[in-house]
Amino acid sequence: MPQSMDLSRSPLRENLESPKSHRITESQPIEPSSELSEKDVPPKDSEWNTRSCLAIIGAFSIMFCSVGFINAFGVFQEYYAKNMLADKSASDISWLGSFNVFCMFGGTFAAGYLNDIYGPKPLVYGGSITMLLALFMTSLCKEYYQFFLAQGFLFGIGIASVLLPAFTIAAHYFTQYRGLAIGIVVSGSSLGGVIWPIALNKLLVQVGFGWALRIVAFIELPLLIIGCLSVRAPIQKAGHVKAKPDFSCVKNPVLILLATGLCLVYFGLFTPLYYIEPWALSLGLDSNFAFYTVSIVNAASLFGRILPGLLADRFGCYNVAVITAISSGLVCTCMVKATSVAGIIIFSLAYGFTSGAIISLQGVCAAKLVPPTQFGVAMGFVMSFLSIAGLVGPPINGQILEVWGYLGMSLFSGLLMIVGGLIILVARLKLNKQILAKA
Template sequence: MSSTEDIDIEKKNVVAPSTGDGASTPATVALSIEPKAGNDLGPPPDGGFDAWITVFGGFCASFVQFGLANAFGVFQAYYKTHQLAHYSSSTISWIGSVQQFILFFGGLFSGRLFDAYGAKALLVPGTCLFVLAIMMTSLCKEYYQFMLAQGILFGIGSAMIFHPTVSAPSQWFERKRALATSIVVAGSGLGGTLWPIALERLMNEIGFGWALRTAGFLSLALLGVAVACVRTRLPRRKAQSFAGLLSPLKEAHFTLLAVGVALASWGMFMPFFFVTTHAAQLGAGSNLAFYSLSILNAGSTLGRGFAGVADKFGRLNSITLGASLTGILLLAFWIPLNSVPALLAFAPIYGFVAGIIISLVPPSVAQMSLPHQIGARVGLTYGIMAFFTLSGPPINGALLSAGGGGRKGFQYAGAFSGAVVFAGAVCIFTARLKINKKLLAVV
């Protein structure tokens, strides 16, 4: 299957039979084949001002929204020694878990609304809620306050920003879909690299409250740019009914991909939450421990950008490889880590391979979808993923506690996370074989 065939499915209105060798023809990549809707705009232009300005706007939004979400490891370590010192690591991590759960689960709602009403209908209120959440977090002192502001409100605002910005490029790009999405998602890696450094400096110099308020004003400016830049190509249409929202799960290849991504997410975010804590446990100073998360996110930035090569080698091929390597690194490198230099070497490599997975979820789902269904199906995938991201950090936090807060606890977390990521890689590879059984095919 060529990289252009598998995304030209909207031009067909029948499902082609499988070929004799077990490989599916391009039409079977679609979850459902239906006649084109009215207002046919033709294939995506794969370029032009509106297309690339959408990518730029998405990059800015991703830098702020997912960048700050990726920086939760800094908050995890800070709360453990300041406002929430009398709470366990597992309990504190629930704040970040709830934040991620709402971010991803919100795709069930924001994805279908994006398909119907476009990006700005979500980005404008999402920006207001997101900035309000940061400002309210700056005033928090008690656990329930952090949960309400940084967990729930931040998650709702994030869901309204994240899903339209990762779905919009697929309306504008076809052959360069993975490249465009990887540029957008690379913003989150860059944000995850710079935000921890900035927050750590600001917390030390001007205090927690004003550090968060400064972050809030910067977020408002960059999200304003995103609101102005992100464009929707397809015309408005009636929102998909909730009854039909789960219909893609009838397709085996979509279900396998969604479950595989969910299993991978169950484990792959563990270092993003606990690398700072692990560095401190190994004897790193407070500054170096904070920087370890930035190093991890720097590697992730490169991986998310590198994911653009998937347009040439196949998006499902590439995401399978990324998940497999992530599992290997957790099992073979995280578990035996016993020094700060080893952790600092592990961090950028792990971030790189995990970044490939993060970038390729939207384009992998998009190549199984009709253009006007991309938002809903990407949202459904993230909605399934949400339940795993909700429980992953607390499970790993509990494993740390079971190990007495020492090295053994981090080994337990590495074993669990590596195993579930590997299981996810198997599911994704099976989905790829459902589409084309030829191992060397570009899928």
């Protein structure tokens, strides 16, 4: 019997028990201990946390103050033509807005490079100060060259500095919900496109040009402060010494096709936004209604930048970008068919929704192709292509309007957008040849 007792404690018995013991150890739940605080345990959806939500709010504020304010240039176009720049042609005045857009997009490649090296903080602080300085300087302008330098150049450079961090910060914090996050950020420009034209129209009449610009600057000041304090790199990247960005991504054929397609889309993208009000006036419709058409387009684009972003997270950003680009082109070709109040409202809502997605998805599509360390370079590369369309697109459309009228302009813009959408489709097929795949 003692010998049997010894066999029961033999190594064979221990070997039989050890897997069981091992399985019990592995199956034991990991509970927060004194060494692991509750805040260190990742939540079920860790992308939506306090830090990331604050970053989205800050980036939204930046877009409201920067790109949203550019959407109000139509108010300046009309005011300058009747007041300080009455001796200049409409084409000369439009160059102020075109050069502003050119600087905004053209400076993003350098801004993206700096963003990848130093992070968003220096760019956001510097760009915010530059934008406020540009507004105060514009309020003092009297001559055309002064407006060109202050409003066209300086304000555009300021926007270029803050635009890239606003895009990339959402891409850094979000992977699964990147389309939705960037859509929320970019919708700040849509809200600005609704509010700024109405506010400026009232301020210019009540307090005059100089104080209207100064009041705008004082309104933007606290919003930009929120952006400066909120747009910060993720915790895991804080204090991280960034290596020199790898520019090899600019040789990526998919990225080149994406940039080329978006460039063609942008040649016609702003045509309805700039000319829907003059078109309504040419039909003899009420001037008050015509003024609010731009706000209607921007209001629709607010939803068009959020909802398609959500769809992009589900079905793929390239798939949604192709559909919205081609849809926007088709809607644009129908502008001259909107000849009544109801027709113009329907057109404005349809175009605002479809075109809004293009602006929000361009950053998502670029970020999909590169690692996080190259987000700034990739997005800056794509947006630098858009600067070409931003500079020469409006003047070309203006010349077409003078020769072939609104029909020729809307067809030219719409067809270019459709061709651009088809090029984005080629990029999508090069990325993934399966038609029904998420891409």
